[in-house]
Amino acid sequence: MSDPSHHLPPGPAADRSVEDFDDSYLDTPAWDIGRPQSFFVALANEGAIRGRVLDAGCGTGEHALLAASRGLEATGIDASPRAIEIARGKAIERGVTARFLVWDALALADLKEQFDTVIDSGLFHVFDDDRRGRYVASLAAVVAPGGRVLLACFSDRQPGVWGPRRVREAELRDAFADGWVVESIEATRFQTNLDPAGAQAWLARIGRVTG
Numbered sequence: 001m002s003d004p005s006h007h008l009p010p011g012p013a014a015d016r017s018v019e020d021f022d023d024s025y026l027d028t029p030a031w032d033i034g035r036p037q038s039f040f041v042a043l044a045n046e047g048a049i050r051g052r053v054l055d056a057g058c059g060t061g062e063h064a065l066l067a068a069s070r071g072l073e074a075t076g077i078d079a080s081p082r083a084i085e086i087a088r089g090k091a092i093e094r095g096v097t098a099r100f101l102v103w104d105a106l107a108l109a110d111l112k113e114q115f116d117t118v119i120d121s122g123l124f125h126v127f128d129d130d131r132r133g134r135y136v137a138s139l140a141a142v143v144a145p146g147g148r149v150l151l152a153c154f155s156d157r158q159p160g161v162w163g164p165r166r167v168r169e170a171e172l173r174d175a176f177a178d179g180w181v182v183e184s185i186e187a188t189r190f191q192t193n194l195d196p197a198g199a200q201a202w203l204a205r206i207g208r209v210t211g
Contacts, residue, residue: 021079021080021083022079022080022081022082022083024080025060025080025082025083025086028193029059029193030192030193030194031059031121031122031190031192031193032059032060032193033062033191033192033193034062035062036062036063036065036066037062037063037121037152037190037191038191039152039188039203040063040066040119040121040150040152041066043150044066044067044070048117048148048150048205049066049067049070049072049117049119049150050072050116050117051072051073051115051116051117051144051147052072052073052074052075052113052114052115052116052117052144053067053068053072053073053074053075053115053116053117053118053119054074054075054076054077054108054115054117054118054119054142055067055074055075055076055077055118055119055121056077056105056108056118056119056120056123056139057077057078057079057105057120057121057122057123057126058076058077058078058083058084058087058100059078059080059083059087059121059122060083060086060087060090061076061083061084061086061087061088061090061091061098061100062090063076063119063121064076064087064098064100064119065087065090065091065094065096065098067098067117067119068091068096068097068098069094069096074098074099075098075099075100075101075113075115076098076099076100076101077100077101077102077103077105077108077111078100078102078103079102079103079104079105080102081102084100084101084102087100088100105123105135105138106131106134106135106138107138108138108139108141108142109138109141109142111142113142114142114143114144114147115142115143115144115147116144116146116147116148117147117148117149117150118139118142118143118147118148118149118150119150120149120150120151120152120153121152122152122153122154122164122190123135123153124151124153124167124172124175125153125154125164125165125166125167126164126165132175133175136175136176136180140179140180140208143208144208145208145209145210146207146208146210147207147208148183148205148206148207148208149176149180149204149205149206149208150203150204150205150206151172151202151203151204151206152188152190152201152202152203152204153167153172153201153202153204154166154167154190154199154200154201155167155187155199155200155201155202156168156169157187157200158199158200158201163199167202169185169202172185172202172204173185176204176206179208179209180206180207180208180209181206181207181209182204182205182206183205183206183207184204184205185202185203185204185205186202186203186204187200187201187202187203188201188202188203189201
């Protein structure tokens with residue numbers, strides 16, 4: 001396996017994207033609220049986060065740390081070295097065992113591992129149409145049969161034009177139409193540092209088809 005700290009997509013365009021996100025962590029980005037999103041805490045409380053857990057696009061690691069604090073084996077990956085450094089520091093400070101890797105979410109197959117639960121808090125909506133399909137294929141390579149993706153993304157219900165690309169419920173269903181079962185999609189809100197009211201989001205439970 002190649003060195004995870006260098007496992008980033010090649011090419012100037014990809015490098016600029018990584019740098020843009022990395023620079024966000026020079027300060028506190030809007031999405032980094034210093035705790036897990038409340039809907040993921042609720043999912044953990046009901047036992048929906050289980051087995052080996054991957055936090056895809058983990059940022060500073062709150063959802064991987066949530067899983068690890070419940071005694072689960074948790075890995076967080078992100079393309080931002082700064083975010084991963086912060087996440088590793090949080091794990092040490094909190095006395096929680098979790099693994100954090102600088103990694104490309106479009107190359108999850110190269111981890112050569114399987115996970116029972118993948119958490120995606122705000123990653124799906126950053127991809128354009130082409131990379132969205134590649135991302136879903138990347139997820140398929142690591143989600144064990146019978147496993148599940150728990151995905152929260154920016155919603156088209158959010159008014160205005162600021163923020164990430166808005167995602168329609170139909171887009172979520174279309175993206176996971178082959179080899180997956182969309183168990184549920186519900187309206188929720190991201191908590192952010194910008195607005196106490198948060199931002200409109202979709203929360204999807206998506207199962208990997210067995211057999």
